[in-house]
Amino acid sequence: MEQGLGAGAPDLGMLVLKGGGALILVLGLLLLTLYLMRRMGGGRGVSGRMRMLDVLQVGTKERVVLVAVRDRELLLGVTSASIRTLAEFPGEEKEIPAPEPGFGAFLRGALGKKEKAGEAPEAGHGR
Structure with a gap:
C-alpha cells in the first residue's frame, strides 16, 4: 500500500476555483451593500x-x-x-443643488471617452 508523494497535497485547480469563487462572492456582496446604501440614502445628502x-x-x-x-x-x-x-x-x-456626481458618474464618463476614442470615423466626413 504505497502512497505517492502528492497523495496528501490538495489539487491546485480546485484551490484556484475555490479562491476565485470566494473572491467573486465577496465582491458581489460589496456591490450589493453599496447599492442598498445608495437606495436607502446612506450617508449625507439631499432628501x-x-x-x-x-x-x-x-x-x-x-x-x-x-x-x-x-x-x-x-x-x-x-x-x-x-x-x-x-x-x-x-x-x-433657495433651490437645493443636486448632489455632486460620485464615482459612478466619473466611471461612466471615463468609459464614454474611451468608447468615443475607439470609434472609427464616419464615412461621409472625409473629403
Whole structure:
C-alpha cells in the first residue's frame, strides 16, 4: 500500500476555483451593500426639501448638526437620548443643488471617452 508523494497535497485547480469563487462572492456582496446604501440614502445628502449642511462631533455620542429645511437653517444638538434645537437661522428661499456626481458618474464618463476614442470615423466626413 504505497502512497505517492502528492497523495496528501490538495489539487491546485480546485484551490484556484475555490479562491476565485470566494473572491467573486465577496465582491458581489460589496456591490450589493453599496447599492442598498445608495437606495436607502446612506450617508449625507439631499432628501427632498431637507439637507444636512454640516456635522460637528463634540463627544463620543454627541454631535451638533446644521440642517437646511425649506427657507431656514436649524442647529440641532443630537445625543443618543434626544435631539434639541439649539438655534434657528432664517434664510432665503433657495433651490437645493443636486448632489455632486460620485464615482459612478466619473466611471461612466471615463468609459464614454474611451468608447468615443475607439470609434472609427464616419464615412461621409472625409473629403
